Amino acid sequence: MMANRRIWLAAMLVAGVFSTPAPAQFKPDAEDVRAGIVPAFSIWDVKLGAPVTDIPEMEVVDISCGTDGGPPSLPLKSFAEFGKCQPEPSGLREVYFANDDELDYIAKALDSEYRVQQGGTTIYAHPIVQSALVDEQGVVRGIRIVTDDRAALRDRRLAVTLAKNLKGRYKAWQPSCEDIPPAPGENPVGKEFTHEICTGVDPEGNQRLRMEATFLRKKGQEALNRDTQQVNRGYFESRTRLEVVETPYEPASPDAR
Known part of the structure; x- marks a missing residue:
């Protein structure tokens, strides 16, 4: 076949x-x-x-x-x-x-x-x-x-925007979203900083979701190379993570693992 x-x-x-x-x-x-x-x-x-x-x-x-x-x-x-x-x-x-x-x-x-x-x-x-x-x-x-961190630079940079598509897909779940402030060592990429966590339950109450979207620089991800003063391409985190599980399971929180 x-x-x-x-x-x-x-x-x-x-x-x-x-x-x-x-x-x-x-x-x-x-x-x-x-x-x-x-x-x-x-x-x-x-x-x-x-x-x-x-x-x-x-x-x-x-x-x-x-x-x-x-x-x-x-x-x-x-x-x-x-x-x-x-x-x-x-x-x-x-x-x-x-x-x-x-x-x-x-x-x-x-x-x-x-x-x-x-x-x-x-x-x-x-x-x-x-x-x-x-x-x-x-x-x-x-x-x-x-989102796949092994993707090409342009695709990786846009990874955070997948969250918008997923919010639309799960609109009926009425997800509640929270902006997370920068942790020590985290900085914006240019003027942009995104760290958002959304949670929701399906209308029947049988499934739960957790979605996390990030666009930021972590500690050590500096915009400029201190020696050459050249821009460090790709030195940022841009990611969307979605987990949907049936109750009584809870979506995993990577930070808690």
Whole structure:
């Protein structure tokens, strides 16, 4: 099946006919999926309360143990191996996966004009690290989304703005947001300083969210190199972190771990 899919994707890129109906196994009923605009399966498709093994392994890649929203660690052969991941203080295990970026690689290999399709694992055009939070029975109890610090400088600088998109997505949850004052050693980036934490509960009262957005310089992240007086590019933190969990679990606070 994967070989057939590669052949089909390559043919579509060469012919430039993404609007043509795709074979049934490629979900032809989803126009955006056919066009490569959205992946066949993303973090928004993860169902809380369902077994983690329900995530279709043919539509994701790089299944691994997570590292609190950081890069993947121990590779897993399948979601059924979730038990190899160490539990967090909550008892949940973080299982990382990436969107299937096969279309990206084919486009790059063919030097395709469809570079707009190349995005890897993203939401709202922001590169992210995504994972499912799984209990000891293998049931998904939450999701975690963190902007990817390994992204290009421009994308990383804009990472804080993902919070605006997420506020819109979870508007019905009526999140309450608090501005956190600078901690010792923290400074603005130019004139901008953002450290905001939002919490909310879904209308049914079954799920909780915590979102943290930061745009600041931490201790040691100086704007200018003291020796050369050149601007230190990339010396800042810009990040958005979202966690949504089912009750009675609570979203993790990184500072409390």
